[in-house]
Amino acid sequence: MKFGKNICILNVGGTKYAFTREVIKDFPLRRVSRLHSCSSEKEVLEVCDDYDRERNEFFFDRHSEAFVFIMLYVRSGKLRFVPQMCELSFYNEMIYWGLESSHLEFCCQRRLEERMSDTYTYVSEEDIKAEVESRSEEDQVTRLAPETGNARWLERMRRTFEEPASSIAAQILASVSVIFVIMSMVILCASTLPDWDTAKNNTVEEHRIIEAVCIGWFTAECIVRFIVSRDKSLTGENPQLQRAGVTLRVLRMMRVFWLIKLARHFLGLQTLGLTLRRCYREMVMLLVFVCVAMAIFSALAQLLEHGLDLETSNEDYASIPAACWWVIISMTTVGYGDMYPITIPGRVLGGVCVVSGIVLLALPITFIYHSFVQCYQELKFRSARCVRSLSSEFLN
Numbered sequence: 332m333k334f335g336k337n338i339c340i341l342n343v344g345g346t347k348y349a350f351t352r353e354v355i356k357d358f359p360l361r362r363v364s365r366l367h368s369c370s371s372e373k374e375v376l377e378v379c380d381d382y383d384r385e386r387n388e389f390f391f392d393r394h395s396e397a398f399v400f401i402m403l404y405v406r407s408g409k410l411r412f413v414p415q416m417c418e419l420s421f422y423n424e425m426i427y428w429g430l431e432s433s434h435l436e437f438c439c440q441r442r443l444e445e446r447m448s449d450t451y452t453y454v455s456e457e458d459i460k461a462e463v464e465s466r467s468e469e470d471q472v473t474r475l476a477p478e479t480g481n482a483r484w485l486e487r488m489r490r491t492f493e494e495p496a497s498s499i500a501a502q503i504l505a506s507v508s509v510i511f512v513i514m515s516m517v518i519l520c521a522s523t524l525p526d527w528d529t530a531k532n533n534t535v536e537e538h539r540i541i542e543a544v545c546i547g548w549f550t551a552e553c554i555v556r557f558i559v560s561r562d563k564s565l566t567g568e569n570p571q572l573q574r575a576g577v578t579l580r581v582l583r584m585m586r587v588f589w590l591i592k593l594a595r596h597f598l599g600l601q602t603l604g605l606t607l608r609r610c611y612r613e614m615v616m617l618l619v620f621v622c623v624a625m626a627i628f629s630a631l632a633q634l635l636e637h638g639l640d641l642e643t644s645n646e647d648y649a650s651i652p653a654a655c656w657w658v659i660i661s662m663t664t665v666g667y668g669d670m671y672p673i674t675i676p677g678r679v680l681g682g683v684c685v686v687s688g689i690v691l692l693a694l695p696i697t698f699i700y701h702s703f704v705q706c707y708q709e710l711k712f713r714s715a716r717c718v719r720s721l722s723s724e725f726l727n
Contacts, residue, residue, distance in 0.1 A: 404434065628661075
């Protein structure tokens with residue numbers, strides 16, 4: 332900070348706090364510590380709402396009582412909610428000052444998660460940070476005069492390709508992309524039918540034209556996405572695919588992964604993907620439960636069905652890996668019937684395996700369900716907000 336006095340005054344909603352420059356430099360709140368790196372009053376106004384040069388006073392139009400509890404966290408290292416204040420409102424104050432939900436005490440974290448699960452107006456940390464820092468980002472863009480046109484054009488193109496609900500052009504582009512994806516998938520599925528070769532010989536030109544148009548669209552889209560993307564990375568070729576025929580077949584079958592693009596246009600697929608990403612700990616826990624149970628029951632099944640009585644041994648359970656297949660099918664209650672125990676102890680073990688599978692699979696389901704509901708509410712709120720902004724843009 333190259334201006335002002337040595338004593339800095341923070342005025343938060345009418346409550347004043349006095350600090351020295353050294354304290355401001357290493358302040359635990361990111362928004363406050365950013366004041367030390369400001370070299371002009373213009374940069375200061377990007378961080379706070381107003382500045383009084385004579386008294387060296389920085390004004391923040393924020394909730395004063397919430398900031399009192401945030402200051403208690405700065406002094407004691409414990410952050411709790413303000414009594415009789417909405418959890419989401421206090422959470423907004425936290426994000427503004429540079430804190431996250433992980434800084435809260437465990438009991439308050441649970442309250443925040445429950446509050447987010449019960450409301451349809453959930454806003455993620457990324458959304459709040461973007462809203463809080465939108466003004467400063469706009470000011471930074473205006474200072475980059477030579478790059479303003481290119482930066483805005485690239486950002487607009489990126490939003491058009493990555494966010495289908497951002498504008499009317501993005502919706503049109505997304506619709507066309509979905510049509511090409513569906514067309515490509517239909518052709519790919521039809522090419523595996525026995526009668527495809529005969530039909531292809533009769534209308535070979537039409538099939539080639541359709542495939543060429545689809546490939547051309549996907550190639551052009553990939554090129555444009557690479558140009559406007561923020562992070563660009565290249566991957567090398569796989570040295571194991573030496574034969575051209577194998578390579579072409581693999582690349583041809585890779586078209587099925589274009590179905591993942593449909594997640595941008597359907598709320599259910601987005602919810603599923605976001606839930607799996609946020610519940611990876613619960614998914615790992617579920618996988619550990621299944622693996623441990625599989626190891627125990629497969630060893631016991633191999634022993635009871637094959638290892639004790641060699642004369643009446645069940646050949647389906649000749650090895651523990653073979654018994655693992657029976658365990659996973661029994662635990663998931665699928666029951667194909669391709670292999671089953673024939674001895675009385677083996678059947679008792681099978682019943683215990685089925686019941687244990689129901690219990691073990693049900694344990695993490697509660698956490699995954701709550702996360703799914705929370706993700707659905709979040710994405711639903713984002714979608715509604717994008718629709719409102721798009722409608723206002725269309726009307727204007």
